[in-house]
Amino acid sequence: MADFFHPDRLQKLEDLKTSGTDPYPAQAGFAPLAAAGDGGQVAASNSPVRELATDILAKSEERQGETVLIYGRVLGRRGYGKLAFLDVWDQSGRIQACLQKDLVVPEEFATLKQMNLGDIVAVEGELGKTKVGEPTVFGTRFRILTKALENPPEKFHGLADAELRARRRYVDLFANQEVRDSFFRRSAIIQAMREVFLERAYTEVDTPVLHPIYGGANAKPFSTHHNALDMQLFLRIAPELYLKRLVVGGMERVFEFARVFRNEGLSMRHNPEFTMVEFYEAYSDVFGMMELTEQLVVAGARAAGCEQEDGSLKTTFREEEFNLTPPFARVSYADAFQEHVGVAATDREALPAKMKEHGIEVADDSEYAWWKAVNDLFENLVEPHLRGPIFVHDYPAAICPLAKPLQDAPEWAGRFEFFLGGMELANAFSELNDPQLQLAKFEEQVVDKDPESPNQVDLDYVRALAYGLPPAGGCGIGVDRLIMVLLGKDTIRDVLLFPHMRPEKDFGAADGEPAETCADGE
RNA sequence: GGGGGCAUAACUCAGUUGGUAGAGUAGUUGGCUUUUAACCAAUUUGUCCCAGGUUCAAGUCCUGGUGCCCUCACCA
Numbered sequence: 001m002a003d004f005f006h007p008d009r010l011q012k013l014e015d016l017k018t019s020g021t022d023p024y025p026a027q028a029g030f031a032p033l034a035a036a037g038d039g040g041q042v043a044a045s046n047s048p049v050r051e052l053a054t055d056i057l058a059k060s061e062e063r064q065g066e067t068v069l070i071y072g073r074v075l076g077r078r079g080y081g082k083l084a085f086l087d088v089w090d091q092s093g094r095i096q097a098c099l100q101k102d103l104v105v106p107e108e109f110a111t112l113k114q115m116n117l118g119d120i121v122a123v124e125g126e127l128g129k130t131k132v133g134e135p136t137v138f139g140t141r142f143r144i145l146t147k148a149l150e151n152p153p154e155k156f157h158g159l160a161d162a163e164l165r166a167r168r169r170y171v172d173l174f175a176n177q178e179v180r181d182s183f184f185r186r187s188a189i190i191q192a193m194r195e196v197f198l199e200r201a202y203t204e205v206d207t208p209v210l211h212p213i214y215g216g217a218n219a220k221p222f223s224t225h226h227n228a229l230d231m232q233l234f235l236r237i238a239p240e241l242y243l244k245r246l247v248v249g250g251m252e253r254v255f256e257f258a259r260v261f262r263n264e265g266l267s268m269r270h271n272p273e274f275t276m277v278e279f280y281e282a283y284s285d286v287f288g289m290m291e292l293t294e295q296l297v298v299a300g301a302r303a304a305g306c307e308q309e310d311g312s313l314k315t316t317f318r319e320e321e322f323n324l325t326p327p328f329a330r331v332s333y334a335d336a337f338q339e340h341v342g343v344a345a346t347d348r349e350a351l352p353a354k355m356k357e358h359g360i361e362v363a364d365d366s367e368y369a370w371w372k373a374v375n376d377l378f379e380n381l382v383e384p385h386l387r388g389p390i391f392v393h394d395y396p397a398a399i400c401p402l403a404k405p406l407q408d409a410p411e412w413a414g415r416f417e418f419f420l421g422g423m424e425l426a427n428a429f430s431e432l433n434d435p436q437l438q439l440a441k442f443e444e445q446v447v448d449k450d451p452e453s454p455n456q457v458d459l460d461y462v463r464a465l466a467y468g469l470p471p472a473g474g475c476g477i478g479v480d481r482l483i484m485v486l487l488g489k490d491t492i493r494d495v496l497l498f499p500h501m502r503p504e505k506d507f508g509a510a511d512g513e514p515a516e517t518c519a520d521g522e
Numbered sequence: 523g524g525g526g527g528c529a530u531a532a533c534u535c536a537g538u539u540g541g542u543a544g545a546g547u548a549g550u551u552g553g554c555u556u557u558u559a560a561c562c563a564a565u566u567u568g569u570c571c572c573a574g575g576u577u578c579a580a581g582u583c584c585u586g587g588u589g590c591c592c593u594c595a596c597c598a
Contacts, residue, residue: 079557082555098556100556101555118548131556154535156546156547265597267597399598
């Protein structure tokens with residue numbers, strides 16, 4: 001690792017030090033110039049405040065001649081010996097700086113020689129225009145704020161390798177403004193959704209990530225161990241059961257942007273940790289959740305910039321255009337099933353033939369197994385047609401252990417799934433609040449020994465229901481997938497800052513050496 | 523887990539029927555006071571993913587491995 005850093009850059013670092021310049025100064029600004037013989041003194045109070053590139057450019061016409069201060073990373077340089085143009089990039093974008101030998105403080109101009117592309121600099125100077133009319137900061141002060149020891153990517157093609165882009169996201173972010181923008185938009189989408197909740201008097205909460213019993217979804221969990229209590233714990237696969245406990249407690253409207261963890265494969269739409277927003281509202285139901293989900297998607301779409309000139313909301317995802325202008329379509333599970341399978345979902349005479357046709361087997365003679373097979377048909381034959389945005393409502397009760405059966409048709413339960421872009425984006429229930437029925441359903445799940453089913457009955461949750469959960473609607477939205485569609489990103493990796501990857505050799509965690517050496521400590 | 527593809531300089535990529543490693547960018551040196559993928563001249567940099575094998579000779583062919591991408595399966 002001796003040659004880890006680039007020797008050329010190390011040399012310049014040394015040159016800076018020997019010339020008395022700190023390559024990593026603690027403060028970013030410019031110190032006032034010492035009173036020199038020629039009287040070029042600048043008082044600290046006259047020093048301008050740092051501004052973002054795009055803010056300066058937005059008003060560059062009116063502000064000609066003003067002194068401005070910019071900070072940023074130099075990603076382009078065109079030098080002329082006694083003159084250099086720099087492309088200075090900050091969070092907002094690019095602005096050009098021009099350093100002329102006869103304008104810049106001489107010892108500061110000299111440090112330009114120690115600057116490489118990728119270094120982070122400060123330029124203070126007068127805002128003006130070049131001969132071709134580009135707004136430019138004509139520097140009088142110049143300072144390297146951080147000496148970079150790694151080369152930035154090739155300036156025209158940038159960082160193209162998908163693996164490197166994800167592994168070194170920090171490079172991807174500064175080298176590619178589009179990438180940076182899409183993550184700012186991700187944040188804006190989430191903020192817009194949060195505001196929808198807050199306007200409706202929802203409370204944002206945080207519930208445990210470490211669960212002694214995993215539940216609220218069907219998925220394989222990550223397992224860990226708590227030393228002091230000597231107990232097994234699981235990273236949550238869903239926050240659902242804790243959020244509903246809060247509703248029992250009288251927090252009638254709660255939401256959580258919850259990182260959840262599922263120990264399953266990776267794909268273009270799966271990451272082992274991802275973000276769900278779950279929300280619960282007392283005295284609402286699955287149709288109330290439908291309305292709110294629609295509002296959330298619309299708010300997210302606006303924040304993502306999907307709004308067209310005619311006021312409609314559109315996005316293009318995987319080369320397919322989706323119209324997100326409300327209201328979204330709604331169809332019942334039974335109707336959709338009938339339409340695309342050609343047989344009623346309740347037709348126990350005709351369905352076995354259909355199942356056989358598609359290689360679907362009923363695992364055993366339980367109700368759950370039967371309806372699971374029916375639902376496999378639905379997934380294979382119906383879901384591909386659900387381009388969305390569309391709500392499918394009223395699901396078979398047997399496959400919905402947390403949803404309340406319909407009063408006049410108990411084979412069906414108050415549940416919807418929301419489809420968009422060929423993906424399941426949301427799942428909502430009229431929450432099951434009958435403690436006895438809930439207990440029975442939990443016990444069935446535990447008996448079936450499915451590794452994805454809860455490991456044991458969450459009796460405390462049943463007890464919470466026994467205290468009384470008001471009628472309520474609840475919903476979970478896959479935030480990352482929604483953002484994929486809204487931003488038109490094909491893979492979940494493009495909307496996750498640090499998607500899961502195998503550790504890089506020599507860089508990642510324990511390369512064959514287990515870090516399990518701190519059992520007593522910490 | 524199955525199938526297909528890719529892996530060459532810090533970055534983007536060439537590399538012929540197997541013949542001893544290339545370009546552009548970045549870096550270095552010099553020139554240049556209005557460029558913007560600046561330009562001109564010179565110049566440095568390689569575990570050709572790893573380990574075997576075939577061969578007089580392997581970046582190239584073969585086998586195995588690793589990583590990544592695509593795709594299918596899995597993922598209510």
